[in-house]
Amino acid sequence: EPEVTQTPSHQVTQMGQEVILRCVPISNHLYFYWYRQILGQKVEFLVSFYNNEISEKSEIFDDQFSVERPDGSNFTLKIRSTKLEDSAMYFCASSQGRFNQPQHFGDGTRLSIL
Amino acid sequence: AQSVTQLDSHVSVSEGTPVLLRCNYSSSYSPSLFWYVQHPNKGLQLLLKYTSAATLVKGINGFEAEFKKSETSFHLTKPSAHMSDAAEYFCVVSGGGSQGNLIFGKGTKLSVKP
Numbered sequence: 001e002p003e004v005t006q007t008p009s010h011q012v013t014q015m016g017q018e019v020i021l022r023c024v025p026i027s028n029h030l031y032f033y034w035y036r037q038i039l040g041q042k043v044e045f046l047v048s049f050y051n052n053e054i055s056e057k058s059e060i061f062d063d064q065f066s067v068e069r070p071d072g073s074n075f076t077l078k079i080r081s082t083k084l085e086d087s088a089m090y091f092c093a094s095s096q097g098r099f100n101q102p103q104h105f106g107d108g109t110r111l112s113i114l
Numbered sequence: 115a116q117s118v119t120q121l122d123s124h125v126s127v128s129e130g131t132p133v134l135l136r137c138n139y140s141s142s143y144s145p146s147l148f149w150y151v152q153h154p155n156k157g158l159q160l161l162l163k164y165t166s167a168a169t170l171v172k173g174i175n176g177f178e179a180e181f182k183k184s185e186t187s188f189h190l191t192k193p194s195a196h197m198s199d200a201a202e203y204f205c206v207v208s209g210g211g212s213q214g215n216l217i218f219g220k221g222t223k224l225s226v227k228p
Contacts, residue, residue, distance in 0.1 A: 004157070006157075031214065033215065033216075035216075035218075041220075042218050042219070042220050042221075043158070043204065043216075043218040044218075045209075045215040045216060045217070048214050048215055055214065056209075056214060056215055058215070091157065091158065093158075093216075095214075098214040099146075099208065099214055100146035100165045100208055101214075102148060102160045102163050103160075103216060104160065105150075105157040105158040105159070106157050107155075107156055107157040108157055
């Protein structure tokens, strides 16, 4: 069964540095998403992406964050000037359609900011 | 606005006994509802989905859920728990309207005793 893959599985970064989290969505999916889960808290929506542009974003997704689909397979989340509170598990997901469609998740990247 | 409330943060059952994980939703729209499971150090796996077809939805691994509009509930059940069912379970509602994002409950950790 096709899967969403995320790399790295764990990223440790100094505060103030930039990080790029990488995802390879399922190949015939058209919609891509990033979510995050701070330890002990809910999974929260960050952003959705379709047709090479952001379709929705949450309040969390401020100017510090950006997403890109640099080629036909990868989907990346960049966090500029990381803060301690960015430490979380980041999940990438993809779906075939936008509304009422199940989203398929990767195993996540654990981001630790020191 | 859409939201879900998972009524129990932790449920413990004995192997072979029934499982009931409770979820109530709030929705301005006819909701799409999902249950996802997360095993330790793994991603979020879709168990089942409700998208306004049959109110009793069957999922993988013997799980099912019943959509009850009058009670705004979407409880997850399984007749007989297995040790491998120990995991965290998330009730999820779609954002609704023009929103394609998913809104997660806080999760219920299921423990299964031998």
